[in-house]
Amino acid sequence: MPGTVWTASAHIITAVIGSGVLSLAWATAQLGWIAGPAVIFLFSFVTYYTSTLLAACYRCDDPVNGKRNYTYMEAVRANLGGFEVKICGWVQYLNLFGVAVGYTIASSISMMAIKRSNCFHASRGKNPCHMNSNPYMIGFGIAEIIFSQIPDFDQLWWLSIVAAVMSFTYSTIGLGLGIAKVAENGKIRGSLTGISVGTVTQTQKIWRSFQALGDMAFAYSYSLILIEIQDTLKAQPSESKTMSKATLLSVGVTTLFYMLCGCMGYAAFGDLSPGNLLTGFGFYNPFWLLDIANAAIVIHLVGAYQVYCQPLFAFIEKSAAKRFPDSEFITKDIKIPIPGFRPYNLNLFRLVWRTIFVMLTTLISMLLPFFNDIVGLLGAIGFWPLTVYFPVEMYISQNKIAKWSTRWLCLQILSIACLIITIAAAAGSIAGVILDLKSYKPFSTAY
Template identity: 55%
Template sequence: MEKEESFSLEKGDANLELDDDGKPRRTGTWITASAHIITAVVGSGVLSLTWCLAQLGWVVGTTFLVVFAAISWFTCIMLADCYRSSLNGARNYNYMQAVKTNLGGLKYRFCGIAQYQTLVGVSIGYTITSSISMAAIKRSNCFHKYGHDKECHTLNTQYLIIFACIEIILSQIPDFHKLSFVSIVATIMSFAYSSIGIGLSIAKIAGGAHPNTSLWIPSRTDISKMDQMWNTFCAIGDIAFAYSFCAVLIEIQDTLKSSPPENKVMKTATTIGISASTSFYMLCGLLGYAAFGNDAPGNYLTGFGYYDPFWLIDIGNLCIVIHLIGAYQVIVQPIFAFVENWNRKKWPESEFANKRYTIGRFTINPFRLVWRTTYVILATLVAMIFPFFNDFLALIGSTTFWPLSVYFPIEMYISQAKVRRNSFTWIWLRLLSFVCLLVSLLAAVGSIRGLVVSVKTFKLFRSAS
């Protein structure tokens, strides 16, 4: 039987030298942390950025990309200092624990709701995106074989099931310590499909594409002013989703070696991760908008703005699937760890919760097997019920960007640094938080409205690409 009191996600073998908290020595570096961040950041959000630019125009769209990147970087730098307690240097193993240490119980509960809503929502979003990319591979080959005029629609359900089966197996990876290789592969894949999208956009522009683009928010004639307004809000939510990785930042930081100090290494990794991600976001979004203009598809590798070369489209979508397989695990590990640690504390004598069985090179825990399998199945069922790419991503981004990426980091910084109330720093930090709250609320309204409209015409379990 084994007892584990820590919420830590980074564990090694028992014979390794111990860290200052009595846990096996952590081995993470700025390289692995950067890989985890890029894996978490450059996900399905990049695929919708061309559509976002088409709703916002050159100036507004680019401004939101830069502003969200700057805010995410700034608040993550503050959040990195919350890994250790300012009083005694004790580690906070996860985001919720950092909030509890710095802000107390009530905000701790609010944080738990916001964080796990984010992680659950992102895992569902990744499931939706992966199935669409799998279906896009089949559609691409269909278009190549029968011509671009053929509809080539295919149901997504079978691909959702395939993705779920893969994640059920990978979900038995016990913790973040075992995910470094998965994250590195996923990072390579994210750069690969982003590069393919950039290359295809450049080729389309060089081929003489001259679509209609707008300097400011486009004035459309194909939809009503009200619909255009909702699409604008939804696009803002999509951009917010593209930077929603703060929920796992503390967990990633808990994988780092103690020397040099974790906060310094994490700040370096955060700067590298957000800089690299933003560079790709700008290239994908701006070049994609230049290639497609105001008629850009919702997902620029699966919406078939591109048809040829079909094999390159297939490779790009395959890279998306491989990346999201790994990104899914980075996102759900905190959920798994929280439930499993709570379960072990609640029933420390339970063999079902604590006993492990060795089968060859693999170690199986009955509770972990049942719980993680159940989670993947439930997330997949929700993805089948609400398979709406842009609106779903916008809802996740709009409802979680403010609390996790802005509010809690700012509040913890004010508490740790003992910022004097009504001082200049206190006022502008609170003003930043308030403005981000307003933007998030507008984006949430737009995404909810989009989901309501989509559900009216949707047939349950009959999602098609």
């Protein structure tokens, strides 16, 4: 099914409004009422602008009839070439792998939140309700093994639409609970400069502010799959025009939700804003509404995992088919008839390798259940090269923008500013990981 503005927007919203939206109240609390919303808006503008630059690089030379670049790496190879292609590949696929691990952990936290809210409700708060995350991660992994057998990105549209609806569901519930909490408090909490020194030390304030930048950068990271989404679109009108419309629509909707959820969460809890708005137990009641929200998060993450992993799956499978063209194990499809539907093409290599991939991400999630900090680090590291540097450099190369011209200087200033933000965000995330490692026991972390 050829893609449209709506299917592309669904893919982007599924990828962007991930569990990242739930950490924005915490991130806003670190920066305060002035810097928090300003930084969210800044990231949305940079993401939209550089995404339009990247969309223009889908075809070489001519935006309508030029040669297509089917993946992000192919676009980098066509426009920049050389060593930069390898760097792009490493950063992109490491990020995709990291996101898969982060989503496994985030889904297990939401599943445990459902169990815990029911446990708290049943015991009227007397039972601490500690539990282990491993069974929930294994359950999520089993679901992903099944869904990962969907062969291609363009066959994921229905899962993306379901996931996008779910992301709106839990974002709206989080927003509604935030508004209710503000009404209950009778005042708007928080300050202009964020969490006060005294609640945290001066050093913690700096590191947490940097980490908040990483969380906000990660909340907008979808550039690494933009070309792959664009490849699902119809050729007429030109893919770059359709993609620019889809980007404007989805980034606009996403930013509105981010602003509302981040600001309302901060207004409700002030300095005590939880790291995850729906599982940090800032809210306990109504417990059934929290259960619905957390179930929506899990369903959304099932789809988001697939949207992010499909480019990695396709890269490995195409590379294997190129290297071993005569291997039936790799190239042969076995047709399995399904009554009432088209036959399913079962590929043994796809079945084995994707299953191993999901098992590996699940195992790492169980080893490092605080991986959200590391994913924040991966999001920070990936933000500058994938969202800013490569789109800017490819656009300069494709449009032959003269060195030291006003346009060239403006693009380079944007790139350098985003590099500085990435370094600061990465430093904050590393500080968070070091703190987590001090109190960590593999396979035994209970919540």
